[in-house]
Amino acid sequence: MKSAKYIVWAVCVLCALVVCAPASFAAEKSADASGAHRKRAKKPSEASKPCDACELFRLGVRYGKGDGVPKDEQKAATVYRQAADLGLNCAQYNLGWCYETGTGVPKDEHEAAAWYRKAADQGLADAQNNLGRCYAYGIGLPEDMVEAAVWYRKAADQGHAVAQDNLGWCYYSGAGVAKDEREAAVWFRKAADQGNPIAQFNLGVCYAHGNGVPKDQREAAAWYRKAAEQGNATAQYNLGFRYYYGQGVSKDYREAAQWLRKAADQGDALAQFSLAQLYMDGRGVPKDSDQALFWLNKAQENKIPCNICLYLAKVRAHNMKNL
Secondary structure, three states: OOOOOOOOOOOOOOOOOOOOOOOOOOOOOOOOOOOOOOOOOOOOOOOOOOOHHHHHHHHHHHHHHOOOOOOOHHHHHHHHHHHHHOOOHHHHHHHHHHHHHOOOOOOOHHHHHHHHHHHHHOOOHHHHHHHHHHHHHOOOOOOOHHHHHHHHHHHHOOOOHHHHHHHHHHHHHOOOOOOOHHHHHHHHHHHHHOOOHHHHHHHHHHHHHOOOOOOOHHHHHHHHHHHHHOOOHHHHHHHHHHHHHOOOOOOOHHHHHHHHHHHHHOOOHHHHHHHHHHHHHOOOOOOOHHHHHHHHHHHHHOOOOOHHHHHHHHHHHHHHHOO
């Protein structure tokens, strides 16, 4: 289980299918979303407190960023270790990040997990979430979803948005905890309310299908929009799909095309395929067989799961072009 996990519900314009892809198990990267889908560890902390170790830590941050000194990732890692050895949790976390990503030190997932644990044991939420991710994906530790959920909860209880989303996914899928869609929705909402785009998407999925919350297509569309506006490609696809069919929003082919284009530009194969359909039909965009073929080829490059649909669509586009 090397890719991060999030709930994805995507429906192809020609044929309905569900795409369940993994979602973000990580400290805030980004999300990745979550594309593909394993999030990177959150970048090093810049927190500080008055102590000798913190002077070292701040120097490490400066070396890492090139702030007032030449950028030197090896020196940054060396100084983080000095502060970490003095027990500073944010330095321990940063040193774990260095080892996980191979920044300034040789990549070593066992060392990364060990340093995350030191910081996590001191209550640092970022480190607790990352330690949970290490257990979830077997990064320097034996894969253990029960332990992953334990550490996600510790960080989630401190208000860590990514950990809240991760814990929500655990409840949604029954990974490391008893499956409980209501509890999943509770944790997705906590993270979504903090602006986490993957959690916003996941909460949209819950409303779309009545998982842990009453089914409500307007709420689903609203949460997809929040995630889509932050650049989540799958949410952009789902919002475009909803405008196409008028689910939770008024039917609007132009809006559908705009959101599908945003997702297609990020490499979403289903969005590329769907956008090609719009160009073939002239819905929301001018009818254009060249554009249709362009996006069908893009969908093929990105390995759209529905090969038969792709083949039939390409035949149709070629026939249009030869009329």
